Amino acid sequence: MNLLINVRNSLLKTARSFTYAFKGIYLVIRFENNTRIHLFASIIALLLGVLVKLSAIEWALILMQIGLVWAAEIFNTALEKLVDLVSPGFNPKAGAVKDIAAGAVLVISIMALAVGVLVFGNKLNMLIKF
Numbered sequence: 001m002n003l004l005i006n007v008r009n010s011l012l013k014t015a016r017s018f019t020y021a022f023k024g025i026y027l028v029i030r031f032e033n034n035t036r037i038h039l040f041a042s043i044i045a046l047l048l049g050v051l052v053k054l055s056a057i058e059w060a061l062i063l064m065q066i067g068l069v070w071a072a073e074i075f076n077t078a079l080e081k082l083v084d085l086v087s088p089g090f091n092p093k094a095g096a097v098k099d100i101a102a103g104a105v106l107v108i109s110i111m112a113l114a115v116g117v118l119v120f121g122n123k124l125n126m127l128i129k130f
């Protein structure tokens with residue numbers, strides 16, 4: 001009986017953690033301007049993927065890039081909020097932390113764009129040759 005109660009409590013705790021995580025994603029989408037660009041790019045990539053009938057491996061590459069960009073943006077936003085919390089006033093170190101985190105998002109976004117161009121470019125090239 002105790003085991004069942006423990007399992008139930010543990011499942012409830014996991015479900016609650018998922019709710020908090022979804023709330024975090026919602027907050028980023030709702031209040032961060034940059035996410036509109038990510039959302040737009042993600043939707044275009046998914047639609048284009050369906051249109052050109054990507055293979056499983058191509059889908060894996062594209063989905064990985066979308067996930068990486070979103071995860072980077074979410075981490076970046078969390079860091080921005082943390083910096084604002086611990087250093088509300090002007091502080092060059094606080095600015096540097098934000099710039100470095102933004103740099104990470106930029107690196108991942110450029111790589112995602114490069115992967116997108118390679119995958120879709122190759123696919124379109126193959127379709128044109130047929």
Ligand SMILES: Nc1ncnc2c1ncn2[C@@H]1O[C@H](COP(=O)(O)OP(=O)(O)OP(=O)(O)O)[C@@H](O)[C@H]1O
Binds near residue numbers: 033034088093094098
């Ligand atoms: N507390 C601070 N002290 C010094 N410079 C800061 C500080 N906060 C922000 N900055 C500088 O201003 C830039 C923009 O900061 P901000 O918090 O407005 O980020 P953002 O990318 O415009 O975020 P968002 O628009 O998503 O809120 C930072 O990258 C940093 O260079």
